[in-house]
Amino acid sequence: MIAALAFYLFAAILIGSAVMVVTARNPVHSVLFLILGFFNAAALFLLAGAEFLAMILVIVYVGAVAVLFLFVVMMLDINFAQMREGFQRYAPVGATVGAMLLLELGIVLGGWKFAPDAANFRFAPRIAELENTAHLGQLLYTDYILLFQLSGLVLLVAMIGAIVLTLRDRGPSRRQIIARQIARKASETMVMVDAPIGTGVGAADYLHPIPEAAEKPDTHEHAHAGHGGH
């Protein structure tokens, strides 16, 4: 009874928040509703006894992906009128994708409803006595290792692609090289100057020797560690 109540509660919130994701006027609200949706999906997983998937959904999607989403959406200056413009044009495409997903879900549900024995012919046999984290691991790292590694490679390529696209040389920026900072000694960075009484020191005294890095930025990597003498 309680499980059924919980199911309908979470499912209702999930659908409600999914609707709000596409209808909310403010994109930040959309993302927040998306997060609420993720949460309820995780709760549904929990009810189905898939605790590992539930936790991974929260960690990966809510804890990492949606944070970056939110990050980007908050930074963007979105023109709402412009965003709504394409609605009519893209509606058929969206409807098609949605209809296909619905059909697939229907097929899965139908298979489950009309041929309950079909579950026995699944590729991944269920080992009854294992808890589902260990179970997933045993399948994923044995029978499905190739697919698992391939998806890892796809992600690696995507990651390298993202780095290549965003990495650019910003010209003469002063990067902090911590190893060099730690390695340098006081004698390389400081000059003791005797200040005569009454006259003091001039720039010529304390800027001596003038750091080479200030004149030729790139040639002498180790000339004078850092920018001593400022």
Place this chain on the structure above:
Amino acid sequence: MIDFLFNTTLGFFILTLLKAFALLVPLLMCVAYLTYAERKVLGAMQMRKGPNVVGPFGLFQPFADAIKMLMKETIIPSGANPVLFLLAPMLTFGLAMIAWAVIPVNDGWAIADINVGVLYLFAISSLGVYGVIISGWASNSKYPFLGALRSAAQMVSYEVSMGFVMVCVLLCVGSLNLNKIVMAQQTIWFCIPLFPMFVIFFISTLAETNRAPFDIPEGESEIVAGFFLEYSAMAFALFFLGEYANMILMASMTTILFLGGWLPPFGIPTPSWMGPIWFILKDCVVLFFFLWTRATFPRYRYDQLMRLGWKVFLPFSLFYLVLVAGVLLAFGWLPHAA
């Protein structure tokens, strides 16, 4: 009565509620006295007295602060989004509380002894960033927004290495259950064989709780108070309590993963009711390190923080993970070797 509590659905609900109260009330007391301890420890380290006026040794100071917070006016800035503005502190505080559902303070003394305890903790701690982001955005103000952006980047970065550290521990235990993780440390606490991971985990928890030297989301000297700049009264207090509850939570996680939870040190035979006392003592040691760090180190600059997370901790924890897995496999020490 016992039968009612343990064998009926309603009884189970009531029992769970009672357990939650039995955990949360002492926890909130601990939070209150952690703020006091912090001020006293910082005071001692800076050769001051710290709070010493309210009550004997200033022991009533946390209550005086709480009453003061309650009496103040809650101000919602006119440009703010009121719903989200008030949701954010509640979220921060709530998340800091619900994580405690799985923390075992003695053998089997968790409210929910679930199979994926570590993942649950990881999930909840990774959600902590939402309170910060939402408050920063909903305040509709420059400094809170900057603080929110900083913290989003920071918390996501340090979660990665924290995840690898946890995986190392899990490899040695062969289970995600927190109770089993502690019981696996009966021969040796994981802080000894996994010492580098222990250090990385501790530093990552500092970053995860936005404590000094990683407190750039608050950064008093740069962005005033960061994400909770616009908050006052109880809303501010909730942020404050949430931060300290998170500190205790992180200390407990460190205790469970690396310091043998409720197990006595050196295998001293003690009665089982001593378990929570050992647990609390270990928590106190870890928390003292939190405070000590705050008194000792200057704040990281943003790029240094990112460098440490991505270029030092991530490769090193990845390397150590492979090393641990290799050693376990080579010597046949893998648990669950089926």
